[in-house]
Amino acid sequence: MKCTRCKQKAVVALPSHNAGFCPSCYLEYFKRQVEKAIKAQNMFSFEDKILVAISGGKDSLALTLQLKELGYNVSGLHIDLNIPESSAEVRKTVEDFCTLQSIPLYVLEMKKEGLSIPEVKKRLSRPICSACGQIKRYHFNLFAKEKGFTVLATGHNLDDEVARLFANTLRWDIDYLSDQGPVLKEEQGFVKKVKPLYRLTEFETANYAFLKGINYSYKPCPFSKGASFTFYKKLIASLEQEQPGRKLNFYETFLKQGQKPFKLAASRKNSPLNACSRCGYPTSGEICGVCRIKELLAC
Numbered sequence: 001m002k003c004t005r006c007k008q009k010a011v012v013a014l015p016s017h018n019a020g021f022c023p024s025c026y027l028e029y030f031k032r033q034v035e036k037a038i039k040a041q042n043m044f045s046f047e048d049k050i051l052v053a054i055s056g057g058k059d060s061l062a063l064t065l066q067l068k069e070l071g072y073n074v075s076g077l078h079i080d081l082n083i084p085e086s087s088a089e090v091r092k093t094v095e096d097f098c099t100l101q102s103i104p105l106y107v108l109e110m111k112k113e114g115l116s117i118p119e120v121k122k123r124l125s126r127p128i129c130s131a132c133g134q135i136k137r138y139h140f141n142l143f144a145k146e147k148g149f150t151v152l153a154t155g156h157n158l159d160d161e162v163a164r165l166f167a168n169t170l171r172w173d174i175d176y177l178s179d180q181g182p183v184l185k186e187e188q189g190f191v192k193k194v195k196p197l198y199r200l201t202e203f204e205t206a207n208y209a210f211l212k213g214i215n216y217s218y219k220p221c222p223f224s225k226g227a228s229f230t231f232y233k234k235l236i237a238s239l240e241q242e243q244p245g246r247k248l249n250f251y252e253t254f255l256k257q258g259q260k261p262f263k264l265a266a267s268r269k270n271s272p273l274n275a276c277s278r279c280g281y282p283t284s285g286e287i288c289g290v291c292r293i294k295e296l297l298a299c
Ligand code: SF4
Pocket: 081, 117, 128, 129, 130, 132, 133, 221, 222, 223, 224
């Protein structure tokens, strides 16, 4: 196969775009997809102070590097979950990457916050991933607000977004569907959140990471087994195999036609948020979810 742009030998085939690319044209393609996402969704400008949530996986590292190379003002925040089987190795990967790329990095240790994830797992009856996600979102938001960042960027890719949309649609979950999208604007104590990789698949970010020589963490979280998104991703991959381009089309059509009605329905249904009586974080109840977890751990 020949490169669609320069006619040299292609190394990456992208059936969904009916294209193939040589290494340098692939990197150009990747960069343009990120630029297109930022512009189409009005994500941020060169004046913004951007905090990237860096987990240490290929997506968050690829995003950080691409934004830096585009000239944006980026810093990283890594959350050390204190999981013995993975956290130390993942943290080292993130620290090495940021040192190599001269990107300012902050690290928050959940053990110091009294929220060591294995401890939370032991004490909580609900699935650990939902609590862990809640704890991470809380700290990313709080940290961004406290340090004066104007935007929080995450490395969610098209596969993540489509699997989530699919799961939310199966349940017709108005609240989650109203919150789904590559941009969540700043409101009620929440910093603006963006997902500049939403047009790119997991395969595409893995290719970018490989071609850029990014050393990312392969260490899986020991608690990740059996996550329902993994199953949905497999289903969606078979659909994409049969109908190349279906994933992006499904997601973009939702953004054009589905997002607004769900936002409207959720705003009619839900009352405005209050400040948590313990920590001030926006919440629908009196005490926020993270303070409730802390309370449980203190018993
Ligand atoms: S897989 Fe591990 S790191 Fe990811 S949300 Fe679940 S517990 Fe947290």
